[in-house]
Amino acid sequence: MIPTTYYLALSAILFSIGVIGVLVRRNAIVIFMSIELMLNSANLAFVAFAREFGTLDGQLMVFFVMTVAAAEVAVGLALIVAIFRSKASIDVDAVNLLKG
Amino acid sequence: MTISNLNLVGTLPLLFLSAWACGLLLVDLWIPGDRKHMTGWMALSGFAITFFWVSSNLGQREEAFGGMLAIDGFSNLLHLVFLGSGILATLLALNYLKQHDIERGEFYPLMLFSVVGMMIMSMAKDLIVVFLALEMLSIPLYVLVGFARTRADSEESALKYFLLGAFSSAFQVYGIALIYGATQATGFAAIGDAVAISGASPLLLAGIGLMLVGLAFKVSAVPLHMWTPDVYQGAPSVVTGFMSVGAKAAGFAAIVRIFFSAFHSLAADWAPVIVLFAVLSTVIGNVAAISQTSIKRMLAFSSIAHAGYVFVAIVPGGYGALSDFAASAVIFYLAAYGLTNIGAWSVVIAVDHADGMGSDISNYAGLARRSPGLAAAMTLFMLSLTGLPPTMGFVAKFYVFRAALAAGYTWLVVVGVVTVLISAYYYLRVIVVMWMNSGDGQVVTPRALNFTVGVTAAATLVLGLLPGPLMAIVESSVRGLF
Numbered sequence: 311m312i313p314t315t316y317y318l319a320l321s322a323i324l325f326s327i328g329v330i331g332v333l334v335r336r337n338a339i340v341i342f343m344s345i346e347l348m349l350n351s352a353n354l355a356f357v358a359f360a361r362e363f364g365t366l367d368g369q370l371m372v373f374f375v376m377t378v379a380a381a382e383v384a385v386g387l388a389l390i391v392a393i394f395r396s397k398a399s400i401d402v403d404a405v406n407l408l409k410g
Numbered sequence: 411m412t413i414s415n416l417n418l419v420g421t422l423p424l425l426f427l428s429a430w431a432c433g434l435l436l437v438d439l440w441i442p443g444d445r446k447h448m449t450g451w452m453a454l455s456g457f458a459i460t461f462f463w464v465s466s467n468l469g470q471r472e473e474a475f476g477g478m479l480a481i482d483g484f485s486n487l488l489h490l491v492f493l494g495s496g497i498l499a500t501l502l503a504l505n506y507l508k509q510h511d512i513e514r515g516e517f518y519p520l521m522l523f524s525v526v527g528m529m530i531m532s533m534a535k536d537l538i539v540v541f542l543a544l545e546m547l548s549i550p551l552y553v554l555v556g557f558a559r560t561r562a563d564s565e566e567s568a569l570k571y572f573l574l575g576a577f578s579s580a581f582q583v584y585g586i587a588l589i590y591g592a593t594q595a596t597g598f599a600a601i602g603d604a605v606a607i608s609g610a611s612p613l614l615l616a617g618i619g620l621m622l623v624g625l626a627f628k629v630s631a632v633p634l635h636m637w638t639p640d641v642y643q644g645a646p647s648v649v650t651g652f653m654s655v656g657a658k659a660a661g662f663a664a665i666v667r668i669f670f671s672a673f674h675s676l677a678a679d680w681a682p683v684i685v686l687f688a689v690l691s692t693v694i695g696n697v698a699a700i701s702q703t704s705i706k707r708m709l710a711f712s713s714i715a716h717a718g719y720v721f722v723a724i725v726p727g728g729y730g731a732l733s734d735f736a737a738s739a740v741i742f743y744l745a746a747y748g749l750t751n752i753g754a755w756s757v758v759i760a761v762d763h764a765d766g767m768g769s770d771i772s773n774y775a776g777l778a779r780r781s782p783g784l785a786a787a788m789t790l791f792m793l794s795l796t797g798l799p800p801t802m803g804f805v806a807k808f809y810v811f812r813a814a815l816a817a818g819y820t821w822l823v824v825v826g827v828v829t830v831l832i833s834a835y836y837y838l839r840v841i842v843v844m845w846m847n848s849g850d851g852q853v854v855t856p857r858a859l860n861f862t863v864g865v866t867a868a869a870t871l872v873l874g875l876l877p878g879p880l881m882a883i884v885e886s887s888v889r890g891l892f
Contacts, residue, residue: 348580355587
């Protein structure tokens, strides 16, 4: 049986790749995909812990995270489409009307 | 799970509001496009019914859904804050949406769903519920922020809010996963037991930190505040007034519940982080607000600073006997901030025009001559946001600082008072511009807006002069909870 730590290490690596993706990439869709990667790395951690403990809470949480991620996709893609319609670009550096 | 510990009766107000929101989505289909304000009035009645329902039964202490939701004085009082901000924002929206030509029916159900999310957040006793509630309040807000679409600034602020919000909630989920891994539990009570036995492990502390990132983002605490000025400026002003109160109060509700009950025994570990948030937010928020010329950005930085003051009230929560005191200070501060801030945003809406002009502080010149009532109310709101008597803001700040003093954080109170002095500069500047400069900008004051301004101004003043009864209610509802 594969030890739980291996799964956790993989999930930490995936999470870090996601964070780096969000910070480095400039395309809104790719940033969004990186965020999904972070959510799924958390799912992997949940499942790994749930198998280790023999409880169901972690597996349950995964379903909620997937549902919420789906809802976020629906809203997020709609926003990105709206931006693309008015700017013909989804580069986040082009979205700079408001100075922060 | 048996029916008795499901306790559907206790959660009826919540279920009613959710059902009302779903029903409104359907009913809205039959309402013709030029009469969408009817949807608004129906949303308003849903809010009002739930408001009186909750306020008729403040003192209950129950649990629902097998201990995942708490129905107690803390959640009920915060429900009133959420529902109150929902009521006032809906009233403002009735005219605002028409005036800005974005009157679409789905605005109101989205607001109802967001309030339901906030209500669940303040009841949550399980990390799974915290996560779901946070998303339930955020996802409608992402849409509402971009509601004035085809207007570039609204779309842009929605994209920024969405990407950064999703980013921070991913941190939160990962944090919850690590906490689950360290304690084998997601319920606050079970986590508290596990932590009391095993103490702090690096895994647990990492989890707490990551989860705090998600919550601190929602309440816009420095250093997770970057989105706030842009989003507050770009979003439709009604939405900004609503989210600056509701989303912030919901975030703090979750922070209070998690840290006062689940991680109570780890106070020595988390208190320094909360102190750091408090100091950074009050200092950076207030200093950055000074140089703003747009009133919306100024209020955004002011809201960052106010998040800092709430963190000052949370710090004493780690000291066993003081946690009730801290929780009631948090509630009182959020109520005061909510009333004042929605009032201030209504004045902003009155001065703001459909073409986006009128959001500079210089546009307030001569407001006292053109519309003395509005200017007097704005003066009151600015005084209350500064924390000067005789307003509710003064009492709230006093309350917060007293809690921090009781826990021995004298230096933190000194920092707080100094930043209040800094904030006086930019708040009082608005008053000076209104009363002493001359100008001729127009204001739009429909009846609903006058009503909102009147109610919030009266409440700010009356509760500033006579805070006793409200304080007594807050303290007796929270006593013994944490």
